[in-house]
Amino acid sequence: MSNTKARERIDNLLDDNSFVEIGALVKARSTDFNIQETDTPSDGVVTGYGLINGELVFVYSQDPDVLGGSIGEMHAKKIMNIYEKAIDMGAPIIGLIDSSGFRVQESVDALEAFGQIYFMQSNAYGIVPQITMLFGECGGALSVLSKLSDFTFMEEKNAKLFVNSPNTIPENKTVDSSSAEYQSKIGNVDFVYPETEIYTEVRNLVSTIPSNSAVPAVDVEATDDLNRPVEIENKIPNPIEVIKEISDDAFVIEVKKDFSKDIVTAFMKLNGATVGVVANKEFDGQNKLTTDGLKKASDFVITCDSLGIPILTLTNCEGFDSSFETEKDGVSEASNLVFAFSNATVPKVNLIVGKAVGSGYMVMNSKALGADMVYALPKARVSVMDAKKASEVMFGDESKVDEFDKVQGNISNVAARGYIDTIINPVDTRKYLIGAFEMLYTKEA
Numbered sequence: 001m002s003n004t005k006a007r008e009r010i011d012n013l014l015d016d017n018s019f020v021e022i023g024a025l026v027k028a029r030s031t032d033f034n035i036q037e038t039d040t041p042s043d044g045v046v047t048g049y050g051l052i053n054g055e056l057v058f059v060y061s062q063d064p065d066v067l068g069g070s071i072g073e074m075h076a077k078k079i080m081n082i083y084e085k086a087i088d089m090g091a092p093i094i095g096l097i098d099s100s101g102f103r104v105q106e107s108v109d110a111l112e113a114f115g116q117i118y119f120m121q122s123n124a125y126g127i128v129p130q131i132t133m134l135f136g137e138c139g140g141a142l143s144v145l146s147k148l149s150d151f152t153f154m155e156e157k158n159a160k161l162f163v164n165s166p167n168t169i170p171e172n173k174t175v176d177s178s179s180a181e182y183q184s185k186i187g188n189v190d191f192v193y194p195e196t197e198i199y200t201e202v203r204n205l206v207s208t209i210p211s212n213s214a215v216p217a218v219d220v221e222a223t224d225d226l227n228r229p230v231e232i233e234n235k236i237p238n239p240i241e242v243i244k245e246i247s248d249d250a251f252v253i254e255v256k257k258d259f260s261k262d263i264v265t266a267f268m269k270l271n272g273a274t275v276g277v278v279a280n281k282e283f284d285g286q287n288k289l290t291t292d293g294l295k296k297a298s299d300f301v302i303t304c305d306s307l308g309i310p311i312l313t314l315t316n317c318e319g320f321d322s323s324f325e326t327e328k329d330g331v332s333e334a335s336n337l338v339f340a341f342s343n344a345t346v347p348k349v350n351l352i353v354g355k356a357v358g359s360g361y362m363v364m365n366s367k368a369l370g371a372d373m374v375y376a377l378p379k380a381r382v383s384v385m386d387a388k389k390a391s392e393v394m395f396g397d398e399s400k401v402d403e404f405d406k407v408q409g410n411i412s413n414v415a416a417r418g419y420i421d422t423i424i425n426p427v428d429t430r431k432y433l434i435g436a437f438e439m440l441y442t443k444e445a
Helices: 004-013 032-037 073-089 104-124 141-147 180-185 195-206 239-246 291-307 324-343 358-362 387-395 401-407 411-416 426-439
Strands: 020-022 045-052 055-062 093-097 130-134 137-139 151-155 160-162 191-193 252-255 263-270 273-280 311-317 348-357 373-376 381-383
Touching (some): 004 045, 004 093, 055 073, 073 093, 073 104, 093 141, 130 141, 137 141, 141 160, 151 195, 180 191, 191 195, 239 263, 239 273, 239 311, 239 426, 263 291, 263 426, 273 291, 291 324, 311 358, 348 358, 348 426, 373 411, 373 426, 381 411
Parallel strands (some): 055 093, 130 151, 137 160, 151 191, 273 311, 311 348
Antiparallel strands (some): 045 055, 252 263, 263 273
């Protein structure tokens, strides 16, 4: 039986001896351009189901050794069949991509087949998690397939992701725009790993997210102390360290690590339950939102909401980055983030850990956008604008900076107006967050 590489990858991904193949005898139907003289075992894609850490998943794995792993009519029908079963059973679907794209010999049949896969992916959105693993080429129409997934993993050396081949881009002289390094920096992929690690990381993610949107976020028995005191105040500029400190046993999966300097997105565990985190990150000595950061945050919030994963924000934001890029796309991306938080129906908790200034604060899961619980640390500050600028606006100089900060920025005054639910001692952060999410566990949309 052929498809050695495709089957080997499936075996590396799934629990030992758990894979059950479906459609192994399917071959191409087309007889154009002498394709009938070419053996097409499994029509270049191995499909079936198996287990990851004992949980059901559906998989398809393309074989570049069979017509370049190209997608034709029967190839696509096998993938769609797996999608239908994954949706019916409420289980994740994982695609292992290594394909030259359209099967040219099948002409419009191949074109129609691609469209049908897109349609099936769109129908699966918000029902079951979709994960794409890129091992070889993923170009042209296939790149859309990758982006329609909830999460994309890219093998760091051999995988290529592109709309047009890099050598067709006139200005592309020194950068390989199809490489994992480039694609991760511009936010088109969520994770980059060598092939020796990629299977383990996908297995970790599958065990962290729900198997479908109808079940609660993954909840396992916690081994960490619910009331464990934490030390986070000196770690606030680097939110990953804060998340590790708060999370069960320092568990963190960072998503889109290489994309944007000002926002961190990650999964953590609180008392065994999975929570998605969006956090402001200090860069270049400031806490400003960039257009990339806004996009990264909104995409992650939408994904968490679609999969039923609660959301925590760690807010430390002084507004928007001052740049031409912000003037060009900032309004659009900020609107997207407002829309994402406002429409998310999962439990939403906001912890203000530093400054929360103006519209930058408002878009970061503020109570006005529907946050269920808003906490703040004692040293946090919430204000309509920076105290120095406010003093200049109101009095024409900086003489009232301290007074403005004392009256308007004082966190107790903000809490007195009902915009913050509780001011918490930093060492008690973990205890309060666990309590909030447990209280919100049965929240209805």
